[in-house]
Amino acid sequence: MTDYSDPDFRAARLKKRYQAEKRFRAYGMAAIITAGLILVFLLSSIIYSSLPAFSHHHVRLDINISEDYVATDTPEEGNYLGLVRAALRDHFPQVTGRRDKRALYKILSIGASDAVEARVKNDPRLIGTQISLYVPLSDDIDLMLKGLIDRNLPESDRIVSDRDLAFVDKLAEENRIERKFAFALFTNGDSREPEMAGINGALAGSLWTLLVTLIVSFPLGVLAAIYLEEVAPKNRYTALIEVNINNLAAVPSIVYGLLGLAVFINFFHLPRSAPLVGGLVLALMTLPRIIIPTRAAFAAIPPSIREAALGVGASRTQVIMHHVLPLAMPGILTGTIIGLAQAAGETAPLLMIGMMAFIVDVPTEVTAKATVLPAQIYMWANNPERAFVARTSAGIVVLLTLLLVVNAAAIYFRRRFEKRW
Amino acid sequence: MSISFLFLCLLGLGAFSFLFGRRRIRGLTAMAGVKQHSRDVYHGSFVAVCAALVPLIILLAWSGLSPLLIDAMLEDFLRRQSPDLSIGEMGVLIAKVKAYFVGSLPEAFANDLIRDGTDYFAALVDNSATARSFVVLLLGLCGAALGLRLLAPRFTARPAVERVFEIVMIVASAIAILTTIGIVLSLIFETLRFFDTVPVMEFLFGLSWSPQIAIREDQVGGSGSFGAIPLFAGTMMITFIAMLVAVPIGLMSAVYLSEYANPKLRGIAKPGIEILAGIPTVVYGFFAALMVAPFLRDSGAEIGLTLSSESALAAGLVMGIMIIPFISSLSDDVINAVPQTLRDGAAALGATQSETIRQVVLPAALPGIVSAILLAMSRAIGETMIVVMAAGVAANLTANPFESVTTVTVQIVMLLVGDQEFDSAKTLAAFALGLVLFFITLLLNVLALYVVNRFKEQYD
Numbered sequence: 001m002t003d004y005s006d007p008d009f010r011a012a013r014l015k016k017r018y019q020a021e022k023r024f025r026a027y028g029m030a031a032i033i034t035a036g037l038i039l040v041f042l043l044s045s046i047i048y049s050s051l052p053a054f055s056h057h058h059v060r061l062d063i064n065i066s067e068d069y070v071a072t073d074t075p076e077e078g079n080y081l082g083l084v085r086a087a088l089r090d091h092f093p094q095v096t097g098r099r100d101k102r103a104l105y106k107i108l109s110i111g112a113s114d115a116v117e118a119r120v121k122n123d124p125r126l127i128g129t130q131i132s133l134y135v136p137l138s139d140d141i142d143l144m145l146k147g148l149i150d151r152n153l154p155e156s157d158r159i160v161s162d163r164d165l166a167f168v169d170k171l172a173e174e175n176r177i178e179r180k181f182a183f184a185l186f187t188n189g190d191s192r193e194p195e196m197a198g199i200n201g202a203l204a205g206s207l208w209t210l211l212v213t214l215i216v217s218f219p220l221g222v223l224a225a226i227y228l229e230e231v232a233p234k235n236r237y238t239a240l241i242e243v244n245i246n247n248l249a250a251v252p253s254i255v256y257g258l259l260g261l262a263v264f265i266n267f268f269h270l271p272r273s274a275p276l277v278g279g280l281v282l283a284l285m286t287l288p289r290i291i292i293p294t295r296a297a298f299a300a301i302p303p304s305i306r307e308a309a310l311g312v313g314a315s316r317t318q319v320i321m322h323h324v325l326p327l328a329m330p331g332i333l334t335g336t337i338i339g340l341a342q343a344a345g346e347t348a349p350l351l352m353i354g355m356m357a358f359i360v361d362v363p364t365e366v367t368a369k370a371t372v373l374p375a376q377i378y379m380w381a382n383n384p385e386r387a388f389v390a391r392t393s394a395g396i397v398v399l400l401t402l403l404l405v406v407n408a409a410a411i412y413f414r415r416r417f418e419k420r421w
Numbered sequence: 422m423s424i425s426f427l428f429l430c431l432l433g434l435g436a437f438s439f440l441f442g443r444r445r446i447r448g449l450t451a452m453a454g455v456k457q458h459s460r461d462v463y464h465g466s467f468v469a470v471c472a473a474l475v476p477l478i479i480l481l482a483w484s485g486l487s488p489l490l491i492d493a494m495l496e497d498f499l500r501r502q503s504p505d506l507s508i509g510e511m512g513v514l515i516a517k518v519k520a521y522f523v524g525s526l527p528e529a530f531a532n533d534l535i536r537d538g539t540d541y542f543a544a545l546v547d548n549s550a551t552a553r554s555f556v557v558l559l560l561g562l563c564g565a566a567l568g569l570r571l572l573a574p575r576f577t578a579r580p581a582v583e584r585v586f587e588i589v590m591i592v593a594s595a596i597a598i599l600t601t602i603g604i605v606l607s608l609i610f611e612t613l614r615f616f617d618t619v620p621v622m623e624f625l626f627g628l629s630w631s632p633q634i635a636i637r638e639d640q641v642g643g644s645g646s647f648g649a650i651p652l653f654a655g656t657m658m659i660t661f662i663a664m665l666v667a668v669p670i671g672l673m674s675a676v677y678l679s680e681y682a683n684p685k686l687r688g689i690a691k692p693g694i695e696i697l698a699g700i701p702t703v704v705y706g707f708f709a710a711l712m713v714a715p716f717l718r719d720s721g722a723e724i725g726l727t728l729s730s731e732s733a734l735a736a737g738l739v740m741g742i743m744i745i746p747f748i749s750s751l752s753d754d755v756i757n758a759v760p761q762t763l764r765d766g767a768a769a770l771g772a773t774q775s776e777t778i779r780q781v782v783l784p785a786a787l788p789g790i791v792s793a794i795l796l797a798m799s800r801a802i803g804e805t806m807i808v809v810m811a812a813g814v815a816a817n818l819t820a821n822p823f824e825s826v827t828t829v830t831v832q833i834v835m836l837l838v839g840d841q842e843f844d845s846a847k848t849l850a851a852f853a854l855g856l857v858l859f860f861i862t863l864l865l866n867v868l869a870l871y872v873v874n875r876f877k878e879q880y881d
Contacts, residue, residue, distance in 0.1 A: 017773055024775035028677025031670045032690050035749075038742050039697055042708055049711075223593035231590060238594075245597045250796065250866045251859065252803020254830055255604060258855040261837065262607035269488040284600050291597070317583040345701025348805035348830070352837050374703040374806075381707045381810060389711060396704050407699060 050393030205370030212279020221290030257352030297331025330417030442468030471568030655826030666741025671748030706810030755789025
């Protein structure tokens, strides 16, 4: 039997209750701080690991564009790799054996000749002269120069051999090695070589895919929302559609991938890996995500506006087209942008329809083979080569930046045009 | 003419018809000297609809269906040339013909059959395109002419246009139903074919999953075993770990933000947590596979635990992080919806704030919170990229979260990515798994809705 009249007991109980209050508050604060720390840790670790990908070590070579390698009349067929290798060989006259030479060539990137090729094709008069040009080093050498591969390890434990190290050190002594911004990351398509792999192809693929998604889902979504919110009688048929749309919004995205595979590819024989199919799949997925906010935007418009328009003799369609739709536009656009941003980050359904093929070319139409940025990130993440870790993180940073910009635009739209009734 | 060019032609025809119709009705009205029924704009729109709508539908239908017909005719042609090809060989041959047609098959790989087939195929494609352009443009011009003929001052153009608009809207909203039907039918159809080779019971209750190449010829399904229990168990385990992370953090932060936090903290923390919801899942997958999993494995090794580098723990933890914003924002909404009078009543009886929350607010918000948790579970079960990148591929039936497990979604991806023949049990198994996934998530969503509707109390 507790004695509530005992002052000591009451004080002790009150103290306990206040302590429980404090603890509860602390739990709440801890939850928020945990979530915040996780967010900060996630973003900062990805940004940190992406930093190496934005620069790359290049070596300055004096290249003799001799006619042995590039004929004056057919610069397209020149042996530019041979040209660059010859220039490198000139720096190391002591290297003679075939195996040593091959090891020497390996410190250069496979793409080292691209810059020379572009220069010469642009200006064929260079043939027969000497030019000085920065060409990229291989990814392993680059990682070592960035300090990501420890050069003090015993030779057997590191990718870069002592012989390569000597080559690089000699070039460094001559002040020929420089760290430059990695334009290749933004201008190239995919590649097996990390230093040549870029996101340009994936970005173009994403754009084509989202274009299809927008063209299909925006009109359909807005029309469906107008019908359900403004026109349709409230009967069983429209109730069915409503339940359906809410359910579709919660269907796992991978199921849409299965739908796309079964219907668009296996039934309609549309091409695999094409932005057309990817866009259609994402459009079906985005549709409910456009319809729901669009309906909310319509519902937020006061009935007095509709009644006023009807009162001066507008038809129902005129009420919608002349008054409700323009007033709801900011809300509709915000919903569409957010829906598209979600579609832009979606990967799983696109894997089902083959949009993760290895594609070097930048796609130029909706039926060309393409990949999208998130799928490119997934492919790079699966690549065991070390330098791809930084590439993957860099791809993620670009993706997150784009999504951030797009979402900021959506928030701006809402703030700028939002009306309070 | 290509489909996009035809499409632009039709748009141009529509625009031209609009302008022409609008001009014509002005002239007609001026001549007749009567009052017009509809405004000019509706007459113009009427002509544009007459000109463009039907050809547009035909263009879409033709472009969707003609490849089917052409493929069937090509197969028929090749079958006549060499009658004894198997279905698989025929598929390869058709693929080769198409590759040769677009020029991606080197000349050295082509034989006479492929060349003949390609010629036939090219002729079909060509004829189809010509006929399509002809039909579409002719119908467009006829439609425009008909529309123009119908124009008259007393013609009721507005109701006609509005009727078309309404039909278009109904079709647009029916797409939602069509999508659901499409999902259900395509999944069920392929699943039934899967159950022709693998018994339902073995799929649902079998304990071993290894869909690789058959070891023996007489093996069930001809290609490994398809017992999905290990996948269900793996999915459950990862979902459970995710909920262990997400429910406390999400719920407590929602409580704190809606009951304790000042507007300033709320203004920062709420969007901050919502950023977590906007991060694409492939990013979480990368984070789980390349940062969390190695970290867990190393710290496990420090204290003498052996963690697989694809442990269920890493995938579950990161999935939990992804789920936090779902739980917190949904719970935040329901906690805010609890009327202030309940809190005031509890405070008046002398309850501290935490007692009010625990004994009054949370019980009142419980149906909403339960439904939020169910929705989050459905999200976790259907989540793909995190588990594809961070969880394992091998189907272990284990209760140890440090080992690697696989999930339903991982297996769907593994079965369908890469080269595949469409009729093998492997591919069809993915659809059966998809159907299970669809029904489980549907069930959870419906349950979430039911909980809210059944147990919600109306306070005001």
